[in-house]
Amino acid sequence: MRTLFSPEHEQFREQVRRFCEREIAPHYREWEKAGHSPREFWRKAGEHGVLCTTIPTEYGGPGGDFLHACIVTEEMVRVGANLGIPVHSDMVSPYLLHYGSEPLKQRLLPRLCAGEIIGSIAxxxxxxxxxxxxxxxxxxRDGDAWVISGQKVWITNGFNCGVVLVACKTDPAAGAKGVSLIAVEEGTPGFTRSQPMDKIGLKAQDTAELFFDSVRVPASNLVGEEGRGFVYLMEQLPQERLVIAMRSAATLETQLEATIRYTTDRKVFGNPIIGFQNTRFKLAEAKAYITMLRTFVDACAAEHMAGGISSEKAAMAKLVATETMGRFLDEFLQLHGGYGYSAEYGIGRAWVDARVSRIAGGASEVLRDIISRNLGTGAA
Ligand SMILES: Cc1cc2nc3c(=O)[nH]c(=O)nc-3n(C[C@H](O)[C@H](O)[C@H](O)COP(=O)(O)OP(=O)(O)OC[C@H]3O[C@@H](n4cnc5c(N)ncnc54)[C@H](O)[C@@H]3O)c2cc1C
Known part of the structure; x- marks a missing residue:
């Protein structure tokens, strides 16, 4: 029993669940083949209050909290979908909300909340x-404009984005203190992008290369203060890592259930696969780890709701969740035999989709490095 969510959250979960079952599940395989989800879907998601859940109503959002965002992530996992919604809703929109100027917020947030434009961060x-x-x-800086030049790669929603927050050097000599965030909108001369990149997984989530060839944007497109971009990115990272940990825990729960069902139904040598002690031990061990993981990530989410989670705790949550996911999804796939290797079965897609979460949003090695910085203090 989870105690994290209020009855109002659970009601929201029901709505999101229905939305995912009706508007995502039947089309998802098609979107995987296309390499992206249609813009029309994003508008529907906006209409149903599934996007930008934490954005206040004055900017066109549903005015929810971090737990509403977790619910959207968890319900998408339930139908096996990995779309760029967390980047759009839980990264791009909060950067604008927390650091953007009032005119920038008024101009971009209502359109992001409505799904009229899709957001990326580069x-x-x-x-x-x-x-x-x-x-x-x-x-x-050139008069009342910024002129941006450079190239970005691996940008989620990049192919479809209507606005991208670009991390740029505004003072190349100043290292981290010379990084700023600047919003660039679709159609700005000099801003081009590649076709969706050919990835091994996350097939319905478009990922593109972006090119900036002397792209001129109004000076007011600067998000927050000049030279503070690195600080802003570091401030938001713990929440982003926590979302990845929540998604990993939900993926493990969903795939554990699916594997119990499959191994109960499928017979080999005249017995269900779950009849083998090897299967039961593997599933039992997975259940124990997943239960521990769920307890920890829910406690982290509660802590985050109560005032913010530390970067060390968020690093621990993401590290353990994604490494545990890698380990057990592989075991679950094995128990599905050849069908585990089919893209028709959720486990195969979950297995390949999961791999990136040990790299993006902070590679496991980077997370170990963050955690190791506090070892000497004895702080746990
Ligand atoms: C599907 C996908 C979506 C993505 N979406 C976005 C996006 O929307 N926006 C965006 O900006 N980026 C995005 N990325 C990029 C992602 O954030 C980077 O891939 C990630 O930060 C790692 O950078 P890199 O690929 O350059 O690897 P590198 O930095 O070259 O690292 C390679 C490897 O070196 C090792 N390593 C790195 N640092 C250390 C260390 N300190 N100690 C020990 N070993 C280390 C790790 O094993 C690491 O995996 C995405 C990537 C993918 C694959």
Whole structure:
């Protein structure tokens, strides 16, 4: 029994569940083949209050809290969907809400909430990912405009985005203190993108390369203060990592249930697969780890709701959740035999989709590094 959610949250969960079953599940395989989800879907998601759940009503959002965002993530996992909604709703929109100027918020947030435009955030470049302060995309001030030049890669929603928050160097000599965030809108001359990249998983989530060739945007498109971009990104990272941990726990629960069903129904050598002690032990061990994981990530979410989770705790949650997911999804796939290797079965897709979460949003090695910084203090 989870105690995290209020009755109002559970009511919202029911609505989101119906939305996912009706508007995502029947079309998802088609979107995987297309390499992205249609813009029409995003507008429907906006109409149903599934996007930008934490954005206040004055900016066109549903005015919910972090737990509403978790519910959307968990319900998408339930139907086996991995779309770019968390990036749009839980990264791009909060950056604008927390740091954007009033005119920028008024202009962009209502359209993001309605799904009229899709949001991306572009940090990674061909030459650097984990080491964000080494980015080379730069923006130069020219009168009342910023002129941006550079290239980004692996940008979720990049192919379809209506607005992208670009991490740029506005003072290349200042290292992390020279990074700023600037909003670039679709159609701005000099801003182009690739076709969706050919990934091994997350097939319905478009990921693109973005190119900025002397892209001129109004000075007011700067998000927050010049030179504070790195600080803003670091401030939001714990929540983003917690969302990944919540998604991983939900994926494990969903796939454990699916594997119990499959191994109960499927017979080999005249017996259900779950009849083998090997299967029961593997599933029992998975259940124990998943129960522990659920308790920890829900406690982290409660802590986050009560005032914010530390970067160390968020790193622990993401590290343990994604590594545990990698381990047990592999075991679950094994128990499905050849059918586990079919894209028709949820476990195969979950297995391949899960792999990236040990890399993006902070590679496991980077997370270990963060956690190791506090070892000397004895703090747990
Ligand atoms: C599907 C997908 C979606 C993505 N979406 C976005 C997006 O929307 N926006 C965006 O900006 N980026 C996005 N990314 C990029 C992602 O954030 C980067 O891939 C990630 O930050 C790692 O950077 P990199 O790929 O350059 O790897 P590198 O930084 O080159 O790291 C490679 C490997 O080196 C090791 N390593 C790195 N740092 C350390 C360390 N400190 N100690 C020990 N070992 C280390 C790790 O094993 C790591 O996996 C996405 C990536 C993928 C695959």
């Amino acid at each position: 940090m990674t470049e061909p030459g650097t990912g984990s080491d964000l302060k080494s980015i080379r995309t730069h923006a130069v």
